[in-house]
Amino acid sequence: MSLFQATMERYVDLDASEARLLASFEQSSTKVKKHERLWRANARVGELYILQKGWACTIRHTLDGEQRIIELLLPGDIIGLKEFTFTRHVSQASMITLGSVQPFPHENIVDIVAASTPLAIALFANISRQDALLTERMLISIHRSARSRVLHFMLETFYRLEKIQSVELASFEFPVSQRLLGNILGLSSVHINRILKGLDQDRVLKKHRHHIEVYDPPRLIAEAEFDGNYLSDEVDGLRERLVRLRH
Known part of the structure; x- marks a missing residue:
């Protein structure tokens, strides 16, 4: 099973054709060095990356030139997913450790959504979990x-x-x-x-x-004082609805 497939199946059940489609995005990988930059802020959006090995982060620059890490990315995460509809990246993406990534054109997200409703739901779930991490960090920074x-x-x-x-x-x-x-x-x-x-x-x-x-x-x-509800992979009945749609 490809890492991309394993990530998507945390949210929905995939059939054989959907699994093959995801596996086709991981035919080869690119080794990356520690601290290697994957793209600069304001660079034109071209390739996204499936993080296969290693840890990475996205970075935003403040008006006074300081860098702030926005996301900590772990294996299986899609780097740049939240920016695939943008013309240019609003963040910089860099590796924290050495590792490997699978680059793929950001237009392929359109193919995934067009090919399968379950895969589209899984992508939405992935994006919402990334947002939940940022929201939780903002809330605890205020109250803890x-x-x-x-x-x-x-x-x-x-x-x-x-x-x-x-x-x-x-x-x-x-x-x-x-x-x-x-x-x-x-x-x-x-x-x-x-x-x-x-x-x-x-x-x-x-x-x-x-x-x-x-x-x-x-x-x-x-x-x-950890409440991990925001990390849940449950999609609240959507999985069952998708099963009915298949039949």
Whole structure:
């Protein structure tokens, strides 16, 4: 099963023809380097990317020239999906780690939507989940302490990883530097460093260079005040409606 297919089947059931169509988008992959830029902001929209291996991010530039990370992208995510109807990219896309991507022309999204109602619904679901991540981060930035925000984001990332690979909360991949973590959460590197030291001293967790070691999972979950409803893959009856349409 292709990674693209696995991502779409989190939302809808696909038949053989739909699976073949998605597999046709992953016939070859391109290796990408750590920190490699996939496109610049304001570049003409051409290719989107299926992230097959590695972690990536999208970046917006503020009016005063600073960079702000908007999305953290994990394997299976479609990089640039929210911008495929734009003439030019409003964000920059870059790799965080080395990895591989499958480029495909953004016009192919039209072919996917035209070929299959279930695939169209899956694309809508994918976009809405990306928006839900951004909305949740905005809300917790207003109502939570900095420490809670850090823990919430780490736990969110763990649950996202759990959807695509076998992971354990006791120790999971997290190749996000303190600088990038601060950028994502709108906190200074000094503040992030202080929070991480406190979490280690309190025996909650320790952030290593490429992974997080959790000493006390119940305390992590309690302090993060995490409600994962916004991460749900359920599409509230649409799956059943699609089954009836097929027949």
